[in-house]
Amino acid sequence: MKILVVYGSNSGSNFHAAQMVADILRGKHTVKLISAGEVGMNDVLSHRHIVMGSCSWKVEGEEGSPHEDILNIMHAMDGKKYPSKHFALFGCGDSRYTYFCGAVDHMQAFVTQIGAQEILPPLKVDGLYFDLYNATAKIEKWAYQLLGKL
Numbered sequence: 001m002k003i004l005v006v007y008g009s010n011s012g013s014n015f016h017a018a019q020m021v022a023d024i025l026r027g028k029h030t031v032k033l034i035s036a037g038e039v040g041m042n043d044v045l046s047h048r049h050i051v052m053g054s055c056s057w058k059v060e061g062e063e064g065s066p067h068e069d070i071l072n073i074m075h076a077m078d079g080k081k082y083p084s085k086h087f088a089l090f091g092c093g094d095s096r097y098t099y100f101c102g103a104v105d106h107m108q109a110f111v112t113q114i115g116a117q118e119i120l121p122p123l124k125v126d127g128l129y130f131d132l133y134n135a136t137a138k139i140e141k142w143a144y145q146l147l148g149k150l
């Protein structure tokens, strides 16, 4: 199966998580790992299975927003229905902020809005670089759960 792993990351933690997920999925699938700033809409539209991860940030004054490049993908797909698309969503955030991993909630609302499906419940990771051991274990566990559902 072809799987697109696309991430929005400012300081690297979501990139790190996306790399881990991609490496695990590569055990059984063909995986394209790419940042949301570089991905073309052709790639997004040609993959039925998309793993999408984003940092939570303050964008245009709104706390808990997805990365701007993830927002751009969401805006480009907005207004159409994609019932055959399957998403797995994750985010590395920080629970000291009011909207912990708010980006994940935004992405979930987006998936619902475009009529797509979620493959499994989303992953929210708190402070990846402050607790790398446990965070890594959590990401791995989720990635293997995802692998089992594909």
Ligand SMILES: Cc1cc2nc3c(=O)[nH]c(=O)nc-3n(C[C@H](O)[C@H](O)[C@H](O)COP(=O)(O)O)c2cc1C
Pocket (backbone or CB within 6 Å): 008, 009, 010, 011, 012, 013, 014, 015, 054, 055, 056, 057, 058, 063, 064, 065, 092, 093, 094, 095, 097, 098, 099, 100, 101, 102, 127, 128
């Ligand atoms: C300006 C700013 C705003 C942030 N807002 C949030 C937020 O609303 N919710 C959250 O969970 N984390 C928030 N964070 C924390 C980041 O999402 C967190 O550090 C994350 O790991 C960054 O991901 P990245 O390393 O992939 O860029 C914010 C960080 C900054 C610098």
